[in-house]
Amino acid sequence: MVEKIFRSQCPISSGLDLFGDKWSLLIVRDLLYHSERTFKDFSQSSENISSARLADRLSKLEKSGFLTKSKHPTNKKVFLYHLTQKGRDLAPILAEFVCWSNKYLNDHISEESKLFAEQLKDNREQVLSKYQNP
Template sequence: MNRSECPVNLAVELLGDRWSLLVLRDVMFAGKRHYRELLASDEGISTKVLAERLRSLTDAGLLTRSDDPTHKQKAIYSLTERSIALVPVLVQLGIWGHRQLGADDGLSRHAETLDRGGRPLCEAFMDDLREAHLGAQARRLPRGDRPALELTG
């Protein structure tokens, strides 16, 4: 049960623990889709905590879990439209962490690149995530008219 219906409270109750946003970050920006890949996070998430977060993110409709056709015992985690809508929020958190807390330049490059590209680049990135995770064709601009996302150093 939610403490209040305040939009900030509702978001914090869903995403306010340390690991939920980091799992989503790794799926969004690092392309990690399997349990073992997510377990290798630089922050050192434990197997128990990762399993709990994947379950809660799936239950909340932020991730889906499906069988990996290449391996019977593996699952693939995919973003949902609900989690893809968080991209601008995570970009701004990354920008804030870089500028206010001195986060590593290399680790901040995704957020900085998306921020510099503005809304069109962020929307193009979100469309790419939709294609990769939802199988949906990019909706906003034809591929030839979309800005390229250059995330290399």
């Protein structure tokens, strides 16, 4: 009845068990950058996630405590997603993805992300601190 979540006691393996797929960290990325997103917003990100997959990932990330879902103040059919602290604390992982890709995929990534990688290189702590608080 109780399904096993973790393959081992390794922190890397356990992290992968929670958010190690092709989509979860992209949802987190969008929320770090925009702080508030709707289902439609996520759908329109450039990686073209299918709505089935998006719905599934949002509910898993909510269940695992990475994000919260709340009602829009005026529009009844829209829901708003926000990161929790647990989700915001994934920012340093994403930052290292950015740095790695800036070094090894430099001719492929966008100019905007190269600039961001430079900022991280020069001033990691300060850049990241902006994402640590709500």
